[in-house]
Amino acid sequence: MRLLLSSVGLLGLLAVFLSLYISRLRRTKHISLGDGGDPTLLAAMRAHGNFMEFVPLCLLLIFLVMDYYGGRMAGILAAILLLSRLLHAGGMLDYIPRGRFLGAVGTYGVLIVAAVEILLLGFRLKPF
DSSP states (O other): OHHHHHHHHHHHHHHHHHHHHHHHHHHHHTOOSSOTTOHHHHHHHHHHHHHHHHHHHHHHHHHHHHHHHOHHHHHHHHHHHHHHHHHHHHHHTTSSTTHHHHHHHHHHHHHHHHHHHHHHHHTTOOOO
């Protein structure tokens, strides 16, 4: 349960960091709306947008998994999601080579595993 809670808390802080990073770029580049054609700001906006597109659904599925498979499985999925989102953001912001690819693969993996587990429960099957 600690792994799950700490991973979810850190995901929340990562969302804040990505938002603040965009705000800082906007302030330094004097761009108040849109990306102003700036590739750095566009990458930061997409890193944040991609985070907000995937993380809520993944967390919803992870919490549903927790109800049926327990905290250990949910904690592992949340930790993988956290690592994946850190890699993805680092790759999008040009800090981690291949981070975007590795983060996307990890995120898709979490989404697929959690969705399949929930789907199997719908058929009254429990694979793990």
